[in-house]
Amino acid sequence: MGVAAEAQLLQALGMPGPAASPYDESDETMVLSAPAEREHLHTRTVTCQGFRRRDGLWDIEGRMTDVKTYGFDNDFRGTIHPGDPLHDMTLRLTVDDELTITAVDATTDKAPYAICPQITPNFQKLVGLKIKGGFTRMVRTRLGGVHGCTHLVELLGPMATTAFQTIYPILVKERAERTAREKAANAAAPATSSPPAADGTETPPARKPPTLLNSCHAYASNGPLVKKLWPEFYTGEPDAAEAGAEGSGQDTAREKSGASS
Incomplete structure (x- = not known):
C-alpha cells in the first residue's frame, strides 16, 4: 500500500495524521426520528x-x-x-x-x-x-x-x-511513516527491481488483499472506497472514462495487428 x-485509510478509520483534527466539530450529529411518548426504564x-x-x-x-x-x-x-x-x-x-x-x-x-x-x-x-x-x-x-x-x-x-x-490504525500509520523514511534514505541508492519476465517486462511483487477488504458494506470490493484506496483489488464496473480508455487501447492494438498482417 x-x-x-x-x-486515506487512516482517515477512513478515524486516525488522521498529526496535523489534522480527529473530528470536525462543525458536523451535525445524526439523530433518530422523534419517538412516541414513553418512560425511561x-x-x-x-x-x-x-x-x-x-x-x-x-x-x-x-x-x-x-x-x-x-x-x-x-x-x-x-x-x-x-x-x-x-x-x-x-x-x-x-x-x-x-x-x-x-x-x-x-x-x-x-x-x-x-x-x-x-x-x-x-x-x-x-x-x-x-x-x-x-x-x-x-x-x-x-x-x-x-x-x-x-x-x-x-x-x-x-x-x-x-x-x-x-x-x-496505529500500525498502519507507523508502517507508512517507516516506508516514507526508508524511501527518503534510499533515494540516492541504486534502484532494485524484480526479475524481468520472459517478455522483458518487470514483474511487480504480489500483494496480499487488505485486511479490511470485504469486511463490511463500506469495504466491498466493488465499492467506491475500495476503488479509491486499493484500486488493484477493485472488482466493480469501470467508469465511463476508464471504459473509454480501455476500449481505445483495444482499438489501437487491433489497428496495429491489422497493419502488421
Missing part, C-alpha cells in the same frame, strides 16, 4: 477503551453496567435503588500486535446473585486466542452456557472491535 493510500452502558503499553503490548478494557430508573428488591443485595447498577462488570484483555490475547483480567463488581463473580476465573481460557474471524465462535466454545457469564461474554464483542480500532 502506498503512503497516500495508507493516509433501563440503561445499559458499554464502554471500551484501548491503550498502548510501554512494553509493546496493548490493553483493551471493557465495562458494562445495567441501571434501572426504579428500585426493586433483590434476595442477594436487598433493595437495589434507582441508579444503582444491577450489573457492573469489567474485562481487560492484553494483546500483542497480532491481536493474540496474552493475559485476561475479569471482575464482577455488582450482580444480582452472590454466585456470579465465581465464574470470572474461567475467562483465563481466552489466553492464547487470536481476535480474528471466528473469534465469537471460539469464545462460545470455551465460555458458552454454564462455563461463562452471559454479560461478560457479550462484552467481548465490542472489545474485539475496539482492539482492532486501537491497534490497526
